[in-house]
Amino acid sequence: MPRFDDALHQSVRSEDGTNTAYSVEYGEHYHSTKDGALTESLQKHVIPAFSCFETAPSLRILDICFGLGFNTLATLYYMQEQGIGKKIEIVSPELDEALVRSLDTFEYPEIFHPFQPIIEAISRTGSYEDERVKITVLFGDARETLPTLTEPFDIVYQDAFSPEHNPILWTSEYFAELARLTHDTSVITTYSTALRTRLALYENGFNIYLNKGEGFRDATVACKSGLPRFEKVDMAHKIACNPDVKSLRDADLV
Secondary structure, X not given: OOOOOOOOEEEEEOOOOOEEEEXXXXXXXXXXXXXXXXXXXXXXXXXXXXXXXXXXXXXXXXXXXXXXXXXXXXXXXXXXXXXXXXEEEEEEEEOOHHHHHOHHHOOOOHHHHXXXXXXXXXXXXXXXXXXXXXXXXXXXOHHHHHHHOOOOEEEEEEOOOOOOOOHHHOOHHHHHHXXXXXXXXXEEEEOOOOHHHHHHHHHOOOEEEEEEEOOEEEEEEEEOOOOOOOEEOOHHHHHHHOOOOOOOOHHHHO
8 A cells, every 4th residue: 555645745734733735746735734634624614514404314425525535534523523423425536546545644633543444445445334424435537527426415525726726626617517416405615715716606506605713714605595504795796896807617727
């Protein structure tokens, strides 16, 4: 099995004391080093998403992209800590198969240690399943694997590298694919608050909401229907005030 630290991935300590990594290929960290790897996963993805599905008996989650697996593992941790007995299925595209194969040697926070058998299974086979949890990593380009999926997801963790470094996973056409894979009450969480990102979501029928709180920078939640627990962003006003800002399009990347 490959080991984690190599020429392309460098382990970095983030400000909440948990390790993230720097991708030489993308020129970017996998998480905000300021917010912290674990804090970002919990506060910008898992907690806001789960707050919208308190009574659902089961959830399907699309984790874009698997990377170090923090969002998936933070989901398991949060469910364990909160005594949440839902059945969950997590599907996660990931371009870098070698990275996933090396994750059994990555230094995760101690709270993830109970999930070491899951980490090892995913490192070996790209999947894990028991009576309550099913995790599948889809190796390959997300823009190629997502069109093969048909069953809708309740939650999407939109956590790809930033639009500046990985724009193909932030275009209006990409979010149209997420719109196809979600139902009216599905939620999309993302760290990005950029107007171009929010416009791309808005153009595809999503309402835009602000996710804010103590100890982390503002983030975004999107849903086709209403989310009264979050502050709604007045996109019509944003567009009127910023007429020159356009969403990113696939054609812009040619």
